[in-house]
Amino acid sequence: MWPVLQAFRLRDAVDIVIVAAVVYRVLVMFRGTRALQMLAGLGGLMVASFLARRLDLVSTTWILENFWSVWVLALVVLFQPELRRALAQIGRSPLFQGITRAGQEQQSHVIDDVVKAADSLAAKRIGALIVLERTTGLRNYAELGVPLDALVSADLLVSLFLPYSPLHDGAVFVRHTRVAAAGCFLPLSRNTRLGRAMGTRHRAALGLSEETDAAVLVVSEETGRISLAVGGQMETPLDREQLRDRLAELFALGNTPSPGRAGWWVPAREWLKK
Structure with missing residues (x-):
């Protein structure tokens, strides 16, 4: 030992420390998704392969070794959503970020208009889904809707979600000071721990926030x-002020990666509570 x-x-x-940090981040990223079950299955296969070699089980060893010859391709296919999210998180790090946000004063006006619209829609019980782009580009999601490129205003946002509007069913994308698109479809959350009571709007909001750093506002109908x-x-x-x-x-x-506001140790604390 000495x-x-x-x-x-x-x-x-x-x-x-580096290996421990990587393993921890992978576990946090996959927690609550089907990918965690797949990782557990792969771990079981690794243990089975080791035992088969130790016990000199020729046929079992041959099958498992042939499986591992294609494991890289299998991982890419199975974990494609998680890998995309991981690469997006790396791209959001300060090392790779550029100056992409609107000026502080303009952004303040946009926030005021969004809050005013949300408050008005909530008072009228009109459902809404508003995506506020931050550092991750959302063009591939916005292209699924109707392009608008209009200046952000509370009245415009409210009108887009009125029941008789042809675009009221989808999400509205706000990029800097512009309403980029409306009537957009968002990916639903893959979190298997969500309750059945959670509606489609909220699942869609969570789904996009899992893959990007966007802030997604939801008003329940x-x-x-x-x-x-x-x-x-x-x-x-x-409420209005909290928003x-x-x-x-x-x-x-x-x-800010999450509403915890305190960096990487917040998921760790929540993990330990489980």
């Missing part, structure tokens, strides 16, 4: 409740 400790170097400690999806988490209910403060915080910081 020779092992004597040979232990600082770079070995750094190596262990049934209750008039205002919610905000960020980083795969739903903040609800929010304004939260949006101001998100667009001032730009890199």
